Every structure is written in structure tokens, then in C-alpha cells.
Amino acid sequence: MLPADLERYIHEHIPLSHAMGVSVLSVAADAVVLQAPLAPNINHRQTVFGGSASALAILAGWALVHVRLRSAGMAERLVIQRNTMEYQHPIRGQFTARAVLAQPDRWKPFLAMLARKGKARVSVLAVLEEMDRVAASFSGEFVAFRGTAKDHT
Numbered sequence: 001m002l003p004a005d006l007e008r009y010i011h012e013h014i015p016l017s018h019a020m021g022v023s024v025l026s027v028a029a030d031a032v033v034l035q036a037p038l039a040p041n042i043n044h045r046q047t048v049f050g051g052s053a054s055a056l057a058i059l060a061g062w063a064l065v066h067v068r069l070r071s072a073g074m075a076e077r078l079v080i081q082r083n084t085m086e087y088q089h090p091i092r093g094q095f096t097a098r099a100v101l102a103q104p105d106r107w108k109p110f111l112a113m114l115a116r117k118g119k120a121r122v123s124v125l126a127v128l129e130e131m132d133r134v135a136a137s138f139s140g141e142f143v144a145f146r147g148t149a150k151d152h153t
Contacts, residue, residue, distance in 0.1 A: 057138035060099035061124035083140035
């Protein structure tokens with residue numbers, strides 16, 4: 001999936017992403033990188049609102065799993081089950097979230113479980129950066145449910 005296609009998809013299906021000004025910088029089999037500007041995500045201290053940082057991390061993790069499932073030819077319904085965020089530094093400008101699988105070697109068993117049971121869980125990590133400085137880290141677990149082609153319209 002091309003970055004422009006993923007960006008269009010998330011803006012259409014997750015309206016908050018549009019309001020946050022989210023753009024897709026890159027899409028690869030091993031990582032998805034999203035970016036957001038400060039202005040629509042600012043708080044009273046002129047830094048990024050923690051909820052916006054968390055939302056970008058969740059969205060990057062969701063997008064990674066979504067793209068990988070589509071590449072595997074699997075229709076899915078995908079939700080976050082749980083997550084944690086650790087904030088190291090305030091974010092004072094444009095920021096990115098880079099999501100990767102926590103255990104890449106668990107991807108094939110995840111797909112097998114989804115095919116067999118209709119439900120599977122996968123863990124994702126994300127790093128939020130501003131100007132090449134790590135500002136926050138995310139760990140989350142996503143649950144995929146077997147879906148149909150109509151789930152993607």
C-alpha cells in the first residue's frame with residue numbers, strides 16, 4: 001500500500017486523523033511512520049497534548065497491522081485492546097510515530113490463529129520523535145477479528 005492510499009483510508013475511516021493533521025510518511029512491511037503537526041494537537045503549555053501523542057502512536061500501530069493484514073490478503077476488523085505510553089520529553093513541534101511489530105517472528109502464528117480461530121492478538125511498539133529526539137514510547141496489543149470484504153468499504 002502506498003503512503004497516499006493509507007493516508008486517504010485513515011482520513012476517511014478515522015476522522016480524528018484528519019483533524020490532527022496526520023500524514024503518512026512511509027509504509028513498509030516492517031514499519032509504518034506517521035507524522036502530525038503541533039498546531040491542531042497543542043495544549044495549554046504550547047506542547048503536544050498527551051492524548052494526541054497517544055492517538056498518533058495507536059494510529060501508527062493500527063496502520064501497521066492493517067497494512068500487513070491487507071498484504072496477506074486477509075480481511076479484518078482491527079481494534080486496540082490495551083496500551084501503555086511513556087513520555088520522556090515534551091513535544092514542541094511536528095512529531096512522528098514509527099510503529100513496528102514487538103515480535104516479528106510471531107506474525108505467522110498470528111495469521112494462522114486468525115485463520116483458524118477467527119481472532120488473534122499481536123503486539124506493536126512505537127516510538128514518537130521530534131527532531132530526531134525520542135519523546136515517547138508506546139506498547140500496545142491489537143486484536144484482529146476475521147472479517148469480510150464488505151468490512152473494507
